[in-house]
Structures are given as structure tokens and as C-alpha cells.
Amino acid sequence: MVGTPERRRTQQLQQSGKTMIQRRDMLTGAFAGAAAVGLTGCARTTPPTPAAVKATLVVKGATIRTSDKEHPEAQAMAVYNDRILAIGTDAEIEGLIGPQTRTIDGRGLFVFPGFIDAHSHPDAVQEVYGTIVGFRTIDEIKAAMRAKAAQTPPGLWVEGFMYDDKKLEGGRGLTRADLDDAVPDHPAIVRHRGWHTGVVNSKALSLAGLTDASPDPAGGKFYRDNGVMNGKVAETALHVFDDIGERTPITRAMRQEGVKRVSMRMAASGVTSVTNAFGGLEELVSYQDARAAGELLVRFCFMPGGKSPVYPALKAAGLRTGFGDEWLRIGAVKYTIDGSASERTMRMSTPYNGRPDDFGILMMDEQQVLDVVNDARDAGFQIGLHANGDVAIAMALDAYERVLKEKPLADPRWRIEHCTLVTEPLLKRIKAVGAIPAPFYTYAHYHGDKWSEYGEEKLSRMFAHRSFLDHGIPVAPASDYPPGPFEPLMAIQSMATRKDLNGKVWGENQKISVAEAVEICTMNGAYASFEENLKGSLTPGKLADFVMLARDPFAEPLDTIKAIPVVRTVTGGKPVFEG
Numbered sequence: 383m384v385g386t387p388e389r390r391r392t393q394q395l396q397q398s399g400k401t402m403i404q405r406r407d408m409l410t411g412a413f414a415g416a417a418a419v420g421l422t423g424c425a426r427t428t429p430p431t432p433a434a435v436k437a438t439l440v441v442k443g444a445t446i447r448t449s450d451k452e453h454p455e456a457q458a459m460a461v462y463n464d465r466i467l468a469i470g471t472d473a474e475i476e477g478l479i480g481p482q483t484r485t486i487d488g489r490g491l492f493v494f495p496g497f498i499d500a501h502s503h504p505d506a507v508q509e510v511y512g513t514i515v516g517f518r519t520i521d522e523i524k525a526a527m528r529a530k531a532a533q534t535p536p537g538l539w540v541e542g543f544m545y546d547d548k549k550l551e552g553g554r555g556l557t558r559a560d561l562d563d564a565v566p567d568h569p570a571i572v573r574h575r576g577w578h579t580g581v582v583n584s585k586a587l588s589l590a591g592l593t594d595a596s597p598d599p600a601g602g603k604f605y606r607d608n609g610v611m612n613g614k615v616a617e618t619a620l621h622v623f624d625d626i627g628e629r630t631p632i633t634r635a636m637r638q639e640g641v642k643r644v645s646m647r648m649a650a651s652g653v654t655s656v657t658n659a660f661g662g663l664e665e666l667v668s669y670q671d672a673r674a675a676g677e678l679l680v681r682f683c684f685m686p687g688g689k690s691p692v693y694p695a696l697k698a699a700g701l702r703t704g705f706g707d708e709w710l711r712i713g714a715v716k717y718t719i720d721g722s723a724s725e726r727t728m729r730m731s732t733p734y735n736g737r738p739d740d741f742g743i744l745m746m747d748e749q750q751v752l753d754v755v756n757d758a759r760d761a762g763f764q765i766g767l768h769a770n771g772d773v774a775i776a777m778a779l780d781a782y783e784r785v786l787k788e789k790p791l792a793d794p795r796w797r798i799e800h801c802t803l804v805t806e807p808l809l810k811r812i813k814a815v816g817a818i819p820a821p822f823y824t825y826a827h828y829h830g831d832k833w834s835e836y837g838e839e840k841l842s843r844m845f846a847h848r849s850f851l852d853h854g855i856p857v858a859p860a861s862d863y864p865p866g867p868f869e870p871l872m873a874i875q876s877m878a879t880r881k882d883l884n885g886k887v888w889g890e891n892q893k894i895s896v897a898e899a900v901e902i903c904t905m906n907g908a909y910a911s912f913e914e915n916l917k918g919s920l921t922p923g924k925l926a927d928f929v930m931l932a933r934d935p936f937a938e939p940l941d942t943i944k945a946i947p948v949v950r951t952v953t954g955g956k957p958v959f960e961g
Contacts, residue, residue, distance in 0.1 A: 435462060435467065435478065436478060436479065436480025436481075436482065436483055437460035437461055437462055437467055437468075437475075437478040437479060437480070437483050438461055438462055438463055438482070438483060438484065438955060439460070439461040439483065439484050439485075439486070439926070439952075439955050440458065440459070440460050440461070440475055440478065440479055440483055440484070440485045440486070441458060441459045441485075441486045441488045441493060441928075441930075442457070442458045442472050442475065442485060442486070442487060442488055442489075443457065443458070443472060443487060443488045443489040444457065444458070444459075444488025444489070444491050444492065444493045444930070445457070445488075445491070445492045445493065445934065446458070446459055446469065446488075446492075446493040446920060447492065447493065447494050447495075447900065447936070448469065448495070448919055448920040448921065449494070449495045449900065449901060449904040449905050449918060449919040449920065450919040450920060450921045453469065453921075456469040456470055456471070456920070457470070457471045457472055458470060458471060458472045458474070458475035458488075459475070459493070459920060459928075460475050460478040460479075461926040461955045462955075463926075463955055464708075464925060464926055464954035464955045464956075465922075465923060465924065465925060465926055465955070466920055466921060466922050466923065466924050466925070466926050467922060468922055469920060469921075469922065486930075486950075488930065490932075491930045491931065491932065491949055492930070492931045492932075492933065492934045492935075493920070493928055493929070493930050493931075494652075494900065494904070494920075494928065494929050494931065494935075495904040495905075495917070495918060495919055495920050495927065495928055495929075496652065496653070496654025496655060496904075496917070496927030496928055496929055496951065496952075496953060497651075497652045497653050497654065497655075497859075497870035497903045497904065497907070497929060498653070498654070498655045498656070498859060498903060498904060498907025498908060498917070498918065499648070499653055499655070499656045499657065499859060499860065499861050499863070499868050499870070499907070500657050500659075500820055500858040500859050500860050500906075500907045500910040500911065501657055501659040501766075501799055501800075501820045501858065501859075501860030501861065501862055502656050502657060502658065502659060502860070502861050502862065502863045502868055503577075503658060503659065503660065503862070503863060503864060504641070504644045504645070504648065504656050504658055504682075504863060504868075505637065505640045505641055505644065505658070505665050505668060506640040506641070506643045506644035507632060507636055507637050507639075507640035507668075508541070508543040508544075508640070509543075509640060509643060510636045510637075510639050510640050510643075511541075511630050511632055511636055512530075512541045512542065512543045513526050513527060513529075513530040513540070513541065513542045513543065514526075514542075514543055514544050515527065515542040515543065515544060515545050515572055516544035516545065516546060516549070516575065517550075518549060518550060518551050519550065519551050519552065520550060520552065520554075520556055520560055523542065523545065523556060523560070523564075523572065524560055524561075524563060524564035525564075526542065527540060527542055527561065527564040527565050527570060527572065528564045528565065530542070531564070531565045531567070531568050531570070534568060534630070536567065536568070537568070537627070537628055538568060538627075538628050538629060538630055539568065539569050539570065539571065539586075539627055539628070539629045539630070540565050540568045540569070540570040540571075541570070541571055541572075541573070541629070542570075542571070542572035542573065543572075543573050543575070543864075544573075544575045544864060545572045545573060545574050545575060545580075545581070546574065546575050547574065548829070548831040548832045549831065555581070555614070556572055556581045556613075557581065557612050557613050557614070558581065558582065558583055558584055558587070558611065558612055558613025558614075559612075559613075560581075561581060561582070561583035561584075561613060562583050562584050562585075565583055565585070566583075566585070567585070568585060569582070569583065569585045569586040569589050569623075569626075569627050570582065570583040570585065570586060571583075571586060571623060573620075574725055575724075575864050575865050576722045576724045576725045576862075576864075576865035577864075577865065578616060578617055578620075578721055578722035578725045578727055579614060579615065579616045579617075579620070579722070579725045579727065580614075580615055580620055581613045581614050581615075582613050582615060582623060583613065584613075586623055586627075587611060587613075589623075589626050589627050590622050590623055590626055592604070592611070592622070594606065594609060594610050594611050596611075598619065599618045599619055599621075599622065600618065601617055601618040601743060601744060601745040601746075602615070602616060602617040602618030602619030602620070602621070602622075602743070603615070603616040603617065603619055603727075603743065604619055616721070616725070616727050616743065617721055617727060617743050617745060618745060632664075634664075634667065634668070634671065637664055637665070637667070637668035637671075638668050638671040638672050638675065638677070640668065641668045641669060641671075641672040641677065641678070642672055642675075642677040645672065645677060645678055645679040645680055646679060646959075648679070648680050648868060649679040649680055649951045649953070649958040649959040650948060650951070650959045650961070651868065651869045651870060651871070651948060652869075652870055652871065652929035652931070652948045652951055653680055653868060653870060653951075654680055654681060654917075654927040654928075654929070654951065654952075654953045654958075655680060655681040655682075655683070655907065655908075655913075655917060655927065656680050656681070656682060656683070656868075657682075657683040657684075657685055657713055657910075657911060658682060658683070658684050658685060659685045659716055659766065659799060659820075659860075659862075660685060660686075660687045660690075660716045660718075660768075661684050661685060661686055661687060661690070661692065662686075662687060662690040662691070662692050663690065663691060663692040663695070665684070666684055666686075666692060669682050669684065669710055670710065673709060673710060678709060678710070679953060679958040679959070680953060680958070681708060681709050681710070681917075681927075681953065682709070682710050682711075683711055683712075683713040683911045683913075684706075684710065684711070684712055684713060685713040685714050685715065685716045685766060686712070686715050686716070687715075687716055687717075688715045688716060688717040688754055688758075689717070693715055696712065697761045697763075702761060702762035702763050703715075703762065703763050703764040703912075704912060708916060708917075708925060708954075711911075713764065713766075713911050714758075714763060714764035714765050714766040714796075714797055714911075715754075715758050715761075715763045715764070715765055715766070716765070716766045716767070716768065716799065717746065717751075717754050717765075717766075717767055717768065718745050718746070718767075718768040719744065719745060719746045719751060719767055719768055719769045719774040719777055719778060720742060720743060720744050720745060720768070720769060720770055720771050720773070720774035721742050721743040721744075721745070721770065721771075722770065722865070723770045723800065723802045723803075723822065723825065723829075723832075723844070724825065724829050724832055724865055724866070726742075726832065726835050726836075727742050727743045728742045728743075728770030728771040728774065728800075728802060728803070729741060729742035729743060729744045729770070729771040729773045729774050730742050730771040730772055730773060730803060730840075731771075731772050731773050732840075734835050734836070735834065735835050735836065735837050736835065737835075741773075742770075742771050742773075744773070744774065746777075748777055748780065748781075751767065751777050751778065751780070751781045752780075752781045752784065752785070755767075755781040755782060755785045755796075756785055756789075759785050759789055759791070759794075760789075764794070764795060764796065764797065764912075765796050765797065766796075766797035766798070766799045766820070767781075767796075767797070767798055767799060768799040768800060769798050769799065769800065769801060770800045770801075770802040770803065771802065771803050772803045772804065772805055772808060775798060775801055775803070775804065775808055776808065778798050778817075779798075779808065779811045779812065779815060779817070782794075782796050782815050782817060783811070783815055786815065793816070794816060795816065795817075795818055795909075795910070795912065796815070796816070796817050796818070797817065797818045797819075797820060797858070797910065798812065798817050798818070798819045798820070799820050799860070800819075800820065800821060800822065800860070800862070801819035801820065801821050802821060802822070802844050802845060803836075803840060803843055803844050804819075804843050804844075804846050804849060805843065809846075809849055809850070809853045809855070810853070812850075812853070812855055813853050813854060813855050817855075818855075818856055818857070818858050818909070818910050819850055819855060819857050819858065820857075820858040820859075820860040820910065821844075821845045821846065821847065821850075821857065821860060822845050822860055822861070822862055822865075822866050823845075823847075823859050823860055823861060823866075823870075823873035823876060823877055823899075823902070823903070824861055824866045824867045824868075824869070824872050824873045824876050825845055825866050825876070826845055826876045826877070826879075826880045826881070826882065826888050826889065826892075827872060827875060827876035827879070827880075827881060827882055827883065827944075828866060828867050828872070828876070828882075828883065829866070829882075830881075830882020830883060830884065830886055830888055831882070831883075833882075833888050838888075838889075841888045841889040842889045842890075842891050842892065843889075844888075844889060844892075845889070845892060846889075846892050847877050847892055847894050847898075847899075847902065848891060848892040848893060848894050849892065851894060851898060856906050856909050856910070857902060857906060858902070858906050858907060858909070858910035859873065859902050859903045859906060859907045861873065869944065870903050871931075871935065871943050871944045871945075871946055871948075872943075872944040873899070873903060874896060874899040874900060874903065874935055874943050874944075875940060875941070875942075875943035875944045877893070877894050877898075877899040877902070878893060878894060878895065878896050878899055878940050878943070879893065879940050879941060880892060880893050881941065885941075896935050896936055896940070896943070897936065900935065904918045904919060905918040905919055906918075925953075925954060926952060926953075926954060926955040927952065927953050927954065928951075928952050929948060929950070929951050929952070930948075930949045930950040930951075930952075931946050931947070931948060931949060932946060932947040932948075932949050933946045933947075947961055948961055949961050
């Protein structure tokens with residue numbers, strides 16, 4: 383085979399039946415797919431005949447990884463409005479270029495379907511009104527909280543966010559005494575980036591009427607040193623402070639600004655679809671406001687929190703999973719059974735290393751889990767149960783198995799959010815019931831400083847992407863942002879290497895290939911929200927959501943995948959980020 387690299391590439395594609403789609407089939411598939419979904423401009427009017435169609439956007443000369451098993455690779459792609467019209471070689475796509483077609487030169491670039499984050503918390507309103515304290519030293523946190531207090535009217539809470547105890551230098555976490563020194567006159571709280579724990583000052587404890595003798599609430603904990611509260615609080619104990627005192631009012635405009643900010647950051651990382659996995663009414667409104675203002679750059683699936691007023695309101699209106707359109711739709715309802723992996727509160731059958739009496743925290747009992755699953759089933763909602771530890775996962779499966787036996791569903795796709803610590807029996811049950819686990823995809827890499835509290839044996843069964851795939855389970859991609867970074871290239875590196883920031887490998891047996899990690903972040907993400915016929919692969923008729931990378935993750939050294947530059951992100955045929 384001779385000629386230029388581009389010519390050799392074309393010849394390779396033409397000789398591969400697996401990577402070629404004939405032009406007539408591509409055109410027919412594009413319009414058939416668009417008409418079936420019923421959401422595109424061409425489906426709303428009489429579609430032009432294939433011979434008359436000219437693409438609105440064409441990418442040429444690229445290496446295109448489609449995530450379509452029948453046609454995994456191509457050289458060029460044509461887009462008509464917000465849909466993929468055709469894929470193939472440069473020569474095949476050439477005839478679809480018209481006077482109004484925008485053409486992107488993809489030579490040297492690598493195109494993938496837009497990445498999907500199936501479990502996140504993307505609003506970022508805390509960046510608008512609070513103080514980000516994700517620092518490496520306690521002195522830096524204190525300085526930021528002191529500065530915020532100086533700008534806060536007397537009596538109002540001073541709130542810090544994105545704290546990470548294990549990222550601190552010096553070997554100890556933030557305490558009540560630290561906050562008393564920085565913020566003596568206001569009630570103050572610093573929330574862990576995982577949102578399952580926080581640290582409060584003495585003013586906050588006093589405002590809540592708490593003393594060292596106050597009992598722990600059900601499903602929560604006040605931490606103590608020698609019987610004295612040290613300010614750390616966990617799980618339901620955080621809610622003690624929710625409705626006391628006065629806080630800076632969070633306006634509708636502030637929430638919209640938060641959505642705008644996180645939408646821009648996600649688009650810049652190559653994310654084109656995200657699921658808010660525990661939303662309230664205010665967040666649903668903020669997504670609609672951002673969309674109306676043209677600030678929604680990624681597609682949102684909204685999972686209402688089961689204990690939020692928004693869920694009964696949706697049910698009362700007759701709405702259910704699937705309502706909406708390709709930009710904003712209703713997903714599963716979510717409940718939380720146990721605690722956090724990164725904050726070391728998840729409920730396990732064996733204790734934490736060094737804490738023989740600590741098995742983690744449960745927030746629901748068996749009957750409560752069964753009741754909410756029955757309710758979701760009857761209301762037509764997909765359900766996602768937050769279950770990190772093996773005890774909590776078993777509780778979720780107990781309810782799923784019982785309800786589906788009594789009230790069968792053809793394709794429930796009930797989810798287990800996080801599904802962190804598994805066993806072989808649990809894996810078999812997950813497969814049998816058709817549940818979708820959504821384990822953290824950046825945690826092995828980003829949070830390695832926390833895994834010593836679980837130990838090597840447990841890490842061989844945590845974030846178990848290899849085990850899920852080997853059991854034929856369609857594991858979903860999940861960042862859980864802000865607890866974990868959402869960047870999909872970091873996720874691919876983390877799943878492929880299991881190396882933390884210092885190069886230590888955690889759970890080597892759970893490594894997967896780059897190709898498998900990409901499929902998780904694309905097709906599996908779409909499957910988790912019943913959208914595999916709409917997105918997740920670069921297939922004619924699907925949404926034109928894709929990302930262009932400067933280097934190929936398939937050829938990149940595994941330890942540098944997260945550093946690959948994102949050149950362009952396109953959502954619905956329109957560039958939403960250009961680097």
C-alpha cells in the first residue's frame with residue numbers, strides 16, 4: 383500500500399467491511415433514525431430526498447472511533463443539523479458537502495462520541511455564594527474562611543466547600559478549634575467535597591443546642607475526642623444544621639450562574655451529557671433557566687431526590703422517567719441507603735482498618751428500601767439506590783428482587799448508585815436482576831490517599847469495573863462530582879491503570895482496557911438512562927455529540943491519558959468548546 387498517510391488510511395477503510403457504511407445506507411439510516419426519535423428538524427417536516435441533502439457540518443481526515451460495534455472506525459463524518467447524517471471515508475462524504483456546509487479539517491485529530499457522566503451533581507451554585515476551600519493546608523482554609531467572614535453580615539452562616547481531609551498536609555483534619563479561630567462570631571461549616579461529612583464551629587453547635595452529651599442522630603454521627611465534640615459531623619447529623627440560623631439567600635439567578643459555570647467546564651472536558659443524581663426543584667428550574675438563556679452546553683438528565691418535594695410534585699403531575707427531550711429529561715428517582723466511600727462512612731460487613739467497631743452508617747432500613755422501590759415501580763419511575771458498601775448493596779438487591787418478582791417489568795434497568803464494594807454472590811445477583819451499577823470512575827486515581835482505610839483486599843473488589851464487565855453487567859460511568867473529578871480522560875486513565883496520584887496501584891485486578899473504558903463512558907452511559915438509540919455512538923440518525931482530541935487515548939501511554947488536550951466539543955452539531 384503506497385501513497386500519502388491520508389491515502390493509505392482511505393484504502394484501509396475501503397478494504398475493511400467492518401468499518402464501512404455505504405452512502406445510500408448511511409443516508410437512509412440517518413433519516414429513519416431521526417424520524418423514529420421524532421426530535422430533529424428534518425423529522426418535523428418533510429425530509430429532503432437523500433440525493434438532495436447537503437450536510438451542515440463535515441469532519442474530514444480524522445481518526446473517528448465511533449463506539450459502534452458494527453462500524454467502529456471511520457475517516458469522515460457528515461452532520462445534518464443536530465444529527466449524524468453519515469460516516470465513512472473522505473471520498474464518500476465529499477458528495478455531501480454543499481455551499482453552506484461547515485468543514486472541519488480533522489487531520490491529526492481523534493474523534494470520539496461525546497462522553498457521558500451518568501452520575502454527577504452539576505450545579506456549582508456553591509461557587510457563586512460560598513468559599514471554595516480545597517486547599518492543602520489548614521492555614522489556607524482558615525485564611526479563606528476568615529476572609530469570607532469579614533464580608534458576611536453578622537449572624538449569617540459562613541460556608542466553605544470542597545474540603546478534602548486526606549489531601550491536607552500535616553496529617554490531621556480540620557477541627558472545631560480551627561474554625562473557632564478563623565470564624566469566632568458567625569456560625570460556620572466547612573463541607574467535605576463528598577457532602578457526607580463536614581466540620582462546624584462552636585457557634586454552630588451552640589445554635590443547634592448541642593452539647594458534648596448530645597446523642598448521635600439515627601443514621602448520623604457527631605465525632606468526639608475524649609468525649610468532647612471536635613466539630614466533625616457525618617450523614618444525617620449534617621441535617622441538624624440545615625434549618626437553623628440565617629444563610630445568604632440563594633437566588634434563582636445565582637443557581638443559573640452555577641449551572642452555566644459547570645456546563646462550561648464539563649463541555650471543555652469533552653462531556654456532552656450528564657445526569658444530576660439527586661436534584662431538587664430549584665435545580666430543575668435552574669437547568670431550564672440556563673437552557674432558555676443559551677447557557678446549557680451539555681445535555682442534562684434529572685434524577686429527582688426521593689425525599690425532595692420535587693418528586694411527589696412530578697408524580698402528582700403524572701410525569702415519570704423519560705419525560706422531556708434530548709436536552710433535559712427526567713431520569714430515575716434516587717434514595718440513599720448508606721454513607722460515602724471517600725469519606726469512609728459506607729456500610730460494610732467488615733470494619734474499617736484500624737477501627738474495629740466501625741462498620742459504616744446506614745440511613746435506611748430494609749422496610750424503607752422496599753417501600754420506596756415499590757413506590758417508584760408503581761409511579762413509572764426508574765429508581766437508583768445509593769449503596770456503597772456490600773451491606774447496602776445487598777439491601778438494594780433484596781428490594782429489587784422482591785418487587786420484580788411480585789410486579790415484573792420487561793426492562794427496568796434499576797440502578798445501584800456507586801455500588802462500590804462487591805462480592806461474587808452480589809455480582810451474580812446484579813446480573814440476574816438486570817441492575818445497572820454506577821461505580822466511581824475517577825476514584826482509584828484521585829482518591830488513593832483514602833484507600834488505606836479499606837486495605838488491599840477490599841480494593842480488589844471496589845470500583846469493580848473488570849468484574850462487572852466479566853459478568854456481562856452494563857456498568858455505567860460515574861464521577862459523582864464534586865466528590866470526584868468529572869474529567870472523562872482522567873476516568874479512562876484511572877480505570878485502565880488503577881494508579882493514584884502517587885503512582886500506587888489499588889486493585890490491580892480491576893484494570894480494564896482503554897477501549898472498554900471508552901465504551902463505558904459512551905454507550906454504557908447512554909444505556910443507563912434508556913438513551914442508547916439516541917446517543918453514545920457516532921451512528922447515523924443519532925445526535926451529533928462528539929469530542930475531538932489532540933492525541934489518541936488508544937495509543938497514548940496510559941499514565942498520560944488525562945493530559946490529552948480536548949480540541950473541540952460539539953453538542954447537537956454545534957461547537958460548545960474550542961480549545
